[in-house]
Amino acid sequence: MKHLIKYFAITSLIVVSSCRKLDIGPTDAYSTLNFWTADANVYNALNNNYSLMYNSGLYFGNEGLSDNAYSQNNNDLIQIASGNANSLTPKFAGDWAYYYSTIKSCNQFLTNVDQNTTLGATTLNRLKAEVRFIRAFEHFNLTKWYGDVPLVTNDITQEEAKTISKTPKAQVVDFVISELKAIISALPSKDQLPAGENGRITKGAALALQARVLLYQGNRMAEVVTACEDLMNNAGTNGTYSLVSNYSNLFSDPTVNRTNTETILSLQYVPATTRTWTDFWDFAPNSVGGRVNALAPTQELVDDYIMLNGRSITEAGSGYDENNPYVNRDPRLTATVVYDRYNWNNGGGVNGTSKIIYIKPGTDPTRPGPDEYSSGRQSSSPTGYYWRKYFDPSALANFTSGNNLHLFRYAEILLDYAEAKNSLGQMTATVWNQTIGALRARAGFTDQGALSYPGGDVTNIIRRERRAELALEGIRIDDIRRWRIAETVLNRYVHGAKFSGDPTTDNGYIRVQLRRFNPNRDYLWAIPSGDQSLNAQLTQNPGY
């Protein structure tokens, strides 16, 4: 018996020793010990933060929340735009989590990057400044939508996440502004940026975000002016910016879109790679390759484009013809919106063909007309309008585009400046010519009625200009909310073109969606109920 046990013991030993050890690690990943010491890894971590800064879904989704557009299949947008959102609305939770996950990634970077000893202090400071910009941008977006929010400036633990409380909005804004001021010296100017770094965060971006943040507060217009003037007049330090000559090319021409004098910061994409976006697949008319319609321009947007003579369509002497509504209009209308009998030029790209887009029911020689308005079908627009702005003729199949999406461009600075000056009572012909006049000239207006300073109260003119210039860039909803006009413009039907066939209702314009806006509640989004239930400090916003 004894030798049997020995036999067994020996065999067992052989078995156990012949097997692999229990310490098995991943073969394709770095550990906390060695990651940051490699320079390439630091840049990869930086790029990761850039990729988390914003995305095309948020960018275009903003438009569907505003009166510029209507989405027939995005339930979040439908729910929020129609005033039916609540603390369970998925987008409230999703956006919140998105911004905070970017903040975590930034904080991880800022906590650990000093482990790198080879990049040098100057470079590390610049990289940290870029990451601090992104972190500030996320906090700004959070406070913009949710009001008071937790200010997270370090890599918090799970326990801290359960107890952290909200910081008043004013303090969050102060943090954002102070960060932007603090980092500016570590950032290069646009002019200092080598071509290969085109797309990185610059001094100009820090100033542009400052201008936007301050403008949105409504009561800091003098500081807006300062920030804008710093950009407009201090090219030597902050980089040289100007309007590009062709409005449409800024969004559609792949070369101009990428390299131009106007962009201050864009979400960067790369053609024919995985860093592309395909949202336009659901923006374009069906007959030129569109899939379904996920975002349709409204009649309200179309109506806000002025006539070539500078008058609004409702103004006496505008020359507006309701039966031929798209002639003699702001050229940016054609650069932005596809309307009935639009002459679609595919620019030689693989998506679709150059053709006339027939939208009015029953007019398309091809039967059934794929782009015609027809109530309740997903493939065609529920408003009778499609988008043209951001169409990329060089896009691959399914509108897979590598064109950049502009987050900040010089035109916005000019509009910020005009609005701030005007609200400070400092609007003059000079300021006008520098801003609205310049934008209209660039857009293609030649009539002095549109170009020269009209005098008087130009508040609404500036606002309409902002809407026309920045349509489909996600700014309109912010403007509505900061101007506190949502209870008017988001509290009624949005409409489509005059194709409803029922002249007794809204004069024949399609009623697309009834919207409701509760000013006591809807100016702030709900703190997501999930987080609220897990952290007692997160008090809910009023009305939810």
Place this chain on the structure above:
Amino acid sequence: MRSRLLQKLSPLKLRGRPSGVGLFFLLSCCGAANSHAENLIFNRTVSVTNIFDAVITGQVKDEQGQPLPGVTVKLQNSQVATMTDVNGNFKISVPDGDNNRSLTFTYIGFVTQTLIVGQQAQINVILKADTTKALNEVVVVGYGTQRRATINSAIGTVGARDINEKPVLNAVQALQGESPNLIIQQSTLDPGATLLINIRGVSTTGNNDPLLVIDGIVSQSTADLSLLNPNDIASVTVLKDAGAAAIYGSRGANGVLLVTTKSGKLNQKPTVTYNGNYGWQKPNVLVKKVDAADNAYYKNESLVNAGLPPSFTPAQIQQLAAQGNGTWDVNHLLYDAPQLSQNVSVSGGGATNTYFVSAGYLNQLSNFLGNGGSGNKFGFQKYNLRLNQSTIIGRFKLNGILEYTKSRNKTNSVGNNNIFADANRVPYNYSWQDENGNYLTNPIASQYNELGVLEKGGFNQADNDRIFGNLNGTLNIAKSLTLTGVFGGTIQNNGNFFRRTQVNYLPAGVYGNDLTTFDNNSKSHSFNTQVYLNYTKSFQQHNVNATLGVSSEINSQRGFQLQKTLTDPVFGNATTGTLIDATNSYNSITIQANSLQSVFGRISYDYKSRYFLDFVFRDDASSKFAQGQRSGFFPSVNAGYLISDESFMDPLRNTLSRLKLRASYGVVGNNQTAGNYTYLTTYFNYPGAYGYNGVIQGGAGTNLSNPLLTWERAATLNAGFDFGLFQNKLTGSFDYFDKTTSNIQQTPLDVPSIFGAAPPTANVAKVQNRGWEAEVTYTLKSAKVTQSFSANIGNTQNKLLQLTGNTQQIIYNQDVYQLIRRVGEPLTQYYGYVTDGYFQNQADVNSLPKPAGAIVGPGDIKFKDLNGDGKIDDNDKKVIGNPFPHYTFGFTYRVAVAGFDLTLFIQGVGQRDAFLRGELVEPFHYNYGQTLYDHMTNYWTPNNPDARYPRLASNGSPSNTNNWRNGSDLYRYNAAYARLKNVNIGYTLPSALTRKAGMQRVRVSAIGQNLFTLSKLKFIDPETTEFGNSVSPNTGSNSARNYLLPIFIGAGLDITF
């Protein structure tokens, strides 16, 4: 008279009782006092006649002539008894002088025999195996075997016959309904799809996969069972409780499936068997679109009810009616697909060796038309080759198993879900093709034409190759001691080849213009080495069986993929403009590896084959956890009591032939939820994060870790009994279990998203799972007819004890309705409003509570105001359904008469809720769907006030929002069913006839599958579920777009040479 005797004789009785079983004595004293009295009378004889002893000797053998040790030999009507020794010999002293004295020979698994001995001094006996065979059955129990009769834990077995007589294509399907609480579900019925397996329901929020062990070697995935040739399987053992599964320690918590393949027998002539079957799978489309004109009418009604102008003029509707229906439906994408299965095997053995060689082939074509544009039709093929061989060299037995499996599954390139959705959502006036064969699109399905996709749009072809080998040797070191060494493993190679090719449509639309081609391959291997000692010994009436062993497992997997887009439209190779998709292309740098080192053991003891006690344990150390968290000890204790073997049960013997009580308690583990490196924080680089100046840049991300992560532990109590009635003509068993799984590995749910990342998996949850299972078999034999009925049923009920910390509940939005996990309730449940009929008139509308802001009218849904506060809000939501099957059952009836045989197999689920949504439920679903189906026409109108569905109202209208966007039991369907799964009618040709042709046996059969289903859910198959076997609340909702259940009708041929 009797009571006086009692008093007088009680000291004798006590003296006569065997020592050492005081506990059992106590047990037997309770509840059986009457039978004691009977015993005592007989005792008297013993004591009085002792002095007249005569001696009888003899030997007991089985029908094969093997001596039987441990047979109880008892003088009838007395307490005089003995047992046979190792060589089957016995020696018994009996009172002399009674010519009618008889000896009774009892042995578990054999028919009890009583022989009149008379004055013979020697008698040899041959015991016949019990016809019910079940008790004598040798059951594989993990690192050894046990006879059925000695098992104390909850173990189910499925035999070869149960598997082989179904024309199913994989062994998992064959197991459905064969063992109670072995719950097999399908998420799709697509050929080649894997199935969901639960043993005793859901006990953890993590991974609920049972452990699969094939011929002693642990498999890495239960999917491996689908790859086996069902005809190669000799038996499947289902270890259900901790008592049995503790030998698999850290992986036994979800139960274990032990599969043993067939082998040859010593001294057996070569036997060649062939079996094959061929038939057609008829797709059973259960839904029917309303005619195009009716659809237009309903569309108008839904618009008008929403206050919108109608879409169709009366003239247009008339025109649609005149045109008739087109072909745009599911039926026109399907055909009756053939299915063929063929197997050949040769088995036999000499004096020192045995062999079993088999080859199998099956071809199950998909019901979808087309081939994607090139190559074979869509479908699933499998090739199996097996060699099981053993050699005896003196005291050493060497056994080798080699198996090769190849499977190929070719599917469409777009996904079944999309195909069914597009086929379903388009009204009947459209057709897939025009008269010239062009594929058409229409204003609803403007993008793709699915017939075009099936016929021209490319394919995905999965090719799996698997080699399984097992070399093991057993050395008889001594009479009662063996040493076994096992080395085995699997090498597997899984590949996918995918091509999307371009299809152009009229008047517009194009599919596949990205011209993606990818090819991937994953190589995995797992090796398992085991050494164990087995010791078997009988000392008088004490039987001991002990096993002690060690095991080492290593598993690793790596794979690569190359993906290109804009490839050559004809060949798929690179051409001008072709791009390499960097993100979706990768090398096999990433290795997923883990190892497990273990010690295990089992001691089984029984006394007189009547009192049983086992101790089982395993100690595992796993590489999946950080040092300090790696080791786990998993013990179990089992006890059994064959109470029917007690003499006080004798009076019941004619009815209750056998009754065994069993109980087990143990702790088993689960390490399957955690990934391989979850305990390590890592950083990984990835391509294509961002770009500067049009140049792509890489990125880096972090995986957060939890170094404290460790096993889940499931403490399981099992209690049950086995019984046999009427000479074991009716046998059965019943088990009850209570299992609590703690330390469940799960993402903590109490971390707000402000944390900024998904918190790493931690041991946070706790689940209780209780249930019962019963099975019963009744055999009826007459000279000409043999019949058997067997039925099984089981049920489990789980309860969430802890979710994470103090979190009481979590609600998951699943499109229009919700799922809830709430402490104190079953794991995953549907949650929402309770409907209360419809607003029938304006008075109802004015007076009854509504959701805030809802504008409703007659025909819209009323929700119950559960808290009575006059409004409908979140506080009025409650649990409204449970998606996991309850009361799962199987029933088999077999009858054989004069060459004919028939098997009927019915399987079903007694209780299950299915929530369905989508275009087959909601009229004109989100305007994505533009159809209405026959079953949806039962909607509210003033004349149909109790309709199944609310009034029609177009998407976006307040009515539609109220009715369809407030998740409620509107979406609930009763998915209980009973299905005639299998009918097999065979005729065996007279042997006189077949012998002439040189064949032993020829059987022809007719086979039908899924012939009839009884269910309240009529328009989709009630068997499919959207959930995996862990009822994860993150599963997408069920849009009723599953592959259809085919009805199979075919014929089979079995030949034995």
